Amino acid sequence: MRRGAAMLCAALALGGCGSGPAATSAAATSAPAHATATYCTDGGTAETLDVYEPSRGTAPHPLLLVIHGGSWAFGSSALAGQNPLARMTVTAMLSRGFAVASINYRLAPANPWPAQIIDVRCAVRYLRATAARWNLDPQRFTALGTSAGAQLASLAALSAGAEPQWDNGLYTGESGGFAAVVDGWGPADLTAPGWSALAAAIAEPVFRAAVGSDSQALRDASPVTWAHAGAPPFLIIQGSRDTLVPAQQSAELQARLASAGAVATLIPVANAEHELRPVGGAISPGLDVLTTRVVDFLQSAAR
Numbered sequence: 318m319r320r321g322a323a324m325l326c327a328a329l330a331l332g333g334c335g336s337g338p339a340a341t342s343a344a345a346t347s348a349p350a351h352a353t354a355t356y357c358t359d360g361g362t363a364e365t366l367d368v369y370e371p372s373r374g375t376a377p378h379p380l381l382l383v384i385h386g387g388s389w390a391f392g393s394s395a396l397a398g399q400n401p402l403a404r405m406t407v408t409a410m411l412s413r414g415f416a417v418a419s420i421n422y423r424l425a426p427a428n429p430w431p432a433q434i435i436d437v438r439c440a441v442r443y444l445r446a447t448a449a450r451w452n453l454d455p456q457r458f459t460a461l462g463t464s465a466g467a468q469l470a471s472l473a474a475l476s477a478g479a480e481p482q483w484d485n486g487l488y489t490g491e492s493g494g495f496a497a498v499v500d501g502w503g504p505a506d507l508t509a510p511g512w513s514a515l516a517a518a519i520a521e522p523v524f525r526a527a528v529g530s531d532s533q534a535l536r537d538a539s540p541v542t543w544a545h546a547g548a549p550p551f552l553i554i555q556g557s558r559d560t561l562v563p564a565q566q567s568a569e570l571q572a573r574l575a576s577a578g579a580v581a582t583l584i585p586v587a588n589a590e591h592e593l594r595p596v597g598g599a600i601s602p603g604l605d606v607l608t609t610r611v612v613d614f615l616q617s618a619a620r
Contacts (some may be wrong), residue, residue, distance in 0.1 A: 352451075356420070356443035357436055359485050360428060364436050366420040366444075366511075367394045368451050369407075374414020379457035379619035380444065381410045382495075383419040386592075387465030389433055389523045390426065394419040400463045400592055402501060402554070405608040406615075413616060416453055418444055422469070426522035430538060433465075435483050437473045441495075442488035457619040459497045461611070464562065464592065468540060471551070471570070474498045475543035490613025497618030499611050500540075500553045502562050502591060505570035507535040511563050542572045548579035552614045554607060556589030558596050584610060 318375075351369045352538035358364070371378060383403060385392040392398060396407055396419060407417050422436035446457045462470030476483065477493040507520065514529045526532035536542050551574055555567035567583055584607065588598040602610070 319402060321345055324482065328502055343521070347495050356448075357439040357485065357487060359435060359439070360423060360432065362423060362428075364423065364440075365394065366418050366440055367396075368383075368444075369411060369417040369419075370452060371411045371414050371416060373412070376452035377448065377454035378414055378416040378452055379496075380451075381407070381415050381417045381615060382441065382444070382458065382460045382470070383407060384422075384437060384460065384462035384466035385415060385419070385468045386462070386466040387424075388450045388519045389430070389465045390424050390519075392466075394421045400501065401609070402593060402604055402607055403457050403463055405604060406461060406499075409608060409612045410615065413612065415459075415619070416451060418451075429522070430524045430534065431483055433469055434472055434476075434507075434538070435485055435564070437469045438477075438483055439485055439487055440490035441473060441477075441493045443614050444493045445491040446488040455492070456496070458495050459499075459615050459619055461499040461501070461615075462503060463501035464503060467500040468505070468538070469503075470495075471503055471505065471540035472538065472543065473501050474549055475540050476547065478535065479543070495549050497549050497615055498551050499614065500551055500567070500570065501539070501569075502555050502559055502567065502593075504562050505566045505573075506531065506539045506541045508539060509566070509569065511562060511565060516561055544570075544573040544577045544579065546578035548577065549573060550580040550614075550618055551582070552611060553581060553583045554586060554593075554611075555583065556586045556591060556593055558587075558589060559591045561591040582614075 351367045355363045420440045423432040448455045460470040474495045507528050510529050520528045553567045571581045571583040587601045589600040590596045
């Protein structure tokens with residue numbers, strides 16, 4: 318299992334494994350000043366998050382919660398380790414008066430599912446319970462996740478108020494919902510066919526079930542299971558040539574949400590592999606255009 322994880326990092330450099338830029342236009346972001354706080358101690362591990370307060374805008378501020386990718390097994394809250402689109406979005410949102418919180422969560426295989434979603438939901442409730450400390454508007458929480466982080470962001474948003482086994486008794490009474498979600502190439506239906514052998518090798522130590530199988534754990538962990546009327550608006554971004562998370566995953570999430578009566582927009586990105594890495598040409602739309610789309614979407618949802 319460790320050898321497989323090392324091979325994955327070396328071969329694909331997935332988000333959270335020290336990935337390089339997806340395109341040369343994505344310069345490294347210098348992190349603004351932030352505060353770090355412990356939000357949860359499930360399993361004896363102190364999980365932390367970083368909160369960045371904008372230098373402009375009127376408090377209380379809307380919030381963008383960033384959830385890193387990395388196969389549920391790698392990565393951290395550090396902004397420098399985020400996908401280039403996430404980094405560019407963070408910079409833009411801070412300049413527009415949004416606060417940003419980036420979270421750590423327990424990692425597999427030492428902490429198998431559902432530790433990850435328990436932590437994410439706890440972090441959302443913690444931020445609402447301590448909103449005054451961070452000058453946050455609890456009515457204007459938004460989320461952005463990439464890859465495994467997108468699965469967690471989408472699942473947390475869609476399952477808010479349900480599945481009490483994913484709650485840990487902390488900050489009870491606080492909502493776990495969001496005003497909007499940006500899902501970047503996240504797994505959406507873990508029971509669907511079409512997964513590669515590499516994806517199967519990644520998921521099995523996390524969920525203890527084979528992706529594509531009719532497993533209750535996989536159904537519960539799939540955001541599409543929780544699509545419902547009244548869900549927050551979604552902006553879904555997906556590389557058309559992604560061989561790790563098939564493009565059909567994002568198409569299914571958009572279709573399920575739309576069928577339920579929710580608002581969901583899918584942006585396919587041509588010439589883009591996983592993490593929007595270019596393959597066969599420049600990605601289209603490019604990172605600058607995608608960042609503008611994301612920023613406009615989040616600002617509109619948080620008004």
